[in-house]
Amino acid sequence: MVDLKKLENFGLLMSYKALNNNESNLIKLLDNSIDELDLVLLSIASYHEDESSKLMGWIFNSLAKNKKQRAKCKNYTHATARSERLVVWENILKNKEITRRKSYKKSLDYICNLLMTSNDNFNRDFTFESELSSISVMQYRDNYSMQFIRAIEIFLMNSRLNSYVELFKSTYGVEVKDYIYVVYCTVIRFFKFKKIDYFRPYQIEQWKLLVEDPIFRKIDRIIVKRVLDTISNDIESYCDDLKNKKSSVRDFSVFCNKPLLKLKNEEYIPLDGKLLEDLIFNNLFYKFLDMQNNNGFMSDFGFAFEDYVCKLVNESCSYRETYTYIPEFEFRYNKNQNKSHDAIIYNESKDSALAIEVKSSRFLNSMLVSEDNNCSFDKTVNKLLIRPWEQMMKSLTGIMKSNAEPRFSERTTFFFLCVTMNDIPMYPLEITLNQEGRDITKYFFSMNIEAFEIFMEILSVESEYCFGSVLLGYLEHKKVMSIKTYLSRIREHNNLTNLKLRSSRTNKLNDFFSYIDG
Secondary structure (H helix, E strand, O other): OOOHHHOOOOOOEOOHHHHHOOOOOHHHHOOOOEEHHHHHHHHHHOOOOOHHHHHHHHHHHHHOOOHHHHHHHOOOOEOOOHHHHHHHHHHHHOOOOEEOOOOHHHHHHHHHHHHHHHHHHOOOOOOHHHHHHHHHHHHOOOOHHHHHHHHHHHHHOOHHHHHHHHHHHHHHOOOHHHHHHHHHHHHHHHHOOOOOOOOOOOOOHHHOEEOOOHHHOOOOHHHHHHHHHHOEEEHHHHHHHHHOOOOOOOOOHHHHHOOEEEEHHHEEEEOOHHHHHHOOOHHHHHHHHOOOOOOOHHHHHHHHHHHHHHHHHHHHHOOOOOEEEEEOOEEEEOOEEEEOOOEEEEEOOOOEEEEEEEEOOOOOOHHHHOOOOOHHHHHHHHHHHHHHHHHHHHHHHHHHHOOOOOOOOOOOEEEEEEEEOOOOOOOOOOOOOEEOOEEOHHHEEEEEHHHHHHHHHHHHOOOOOOHHHHHHHHOOOOOOOOHHHHHHHHHHHOOOOOHHHHHHHHHHHHHHHHHHHO
């Protein structure tokens, strides 16, 4: 059983009931009118992950009225989390009445009370495995810069997707490269905006984004507005969509597709930082998928995704003499033509090999939105872990028995890694793999594409670390942190950054931006 108290990046959400010794609900609190200042403050509090812990300082100093209440506050670490916060947005946006009456303190007090109440009333009836998986997925945040590079290399630089890029333009009325650029600039604008200190004066009004914002100076305003309107809703539209929503209370797809709120005078504010950043790549995939007459997209995207991963493996290996990149090859086994793993990294000095299988697979969204007695969770585990691992073992068996790769022998140590588009950051279960009565579980790993990008940078730097030691080292930490967190700490604590690799990748951004400069 997972010990939640030991998990990294997990914490206890502040409770309205515990603080005030009485219960409340969002409907009751929302009887009061909503001020536009409420929307802007909630938007600011919803962008960066550390705002949740910062808000605890406000609750402690403004809402806790005595020593007893302040003592209770010390038992909690966070004022809000993403799912609970999105429920607040849902309830607010169902109310079309927006006024301008509150003071800053009154408004922030009100927002904090709404967030704490949502924590108390959030639906937590899921089976444990699905519940913990849902929490870790919702809290996970994919680096926006890496999403940007990914989007350019996969959607704009891979010829397999050219026909879908043209279809995107006719479907959405904007070119993919313009869409990516405007979304990226929007993310940069909010991400780099000066962070708020809730106890000091702040540029509240300047948080709002305008089409005329200087960050868009290199692109036509008509295109900027077209993209912003594609990824936003006004209050009335949100109100209609939310009232007509027939799916689970935990389905936030309305916000995933349109995470910008359009206020009066063509002003925009983000509903959530992660959802806005995901527009760059993760949600862009679904915009392609939702297009009509896109037969073949899933297959072609899978090839483009695999190509992206394999190029990254090849480039990473080019910086280390001890590593040899072995691309996919065909071999005959049992009178059939077979394919090897998508990529293999061979370490001659240690006679070890890392077999890599690439799957553009994703967790099932149904796991997040409805209780189905772990059915969607089990299917996700099978899709992202079990089936790819079985496929990799079958492929290696054929390679070894047919002597298809002369560098491999019975003495070679093999590691197996499945790379997926996304995953469950913290799998709340133990999987055991056996071969001929021997436990081989410790040689099998899986990670999403962002974690893999970090992993490849680590391997590209000359150091004492090899892929085997890095992966085996994770086994000591897997019960308390995701593999992305582990890899990030390995890279930062040991200064395993490759400036040449990063420069090579950012040069692709410069090439992309050149069409705007020209």
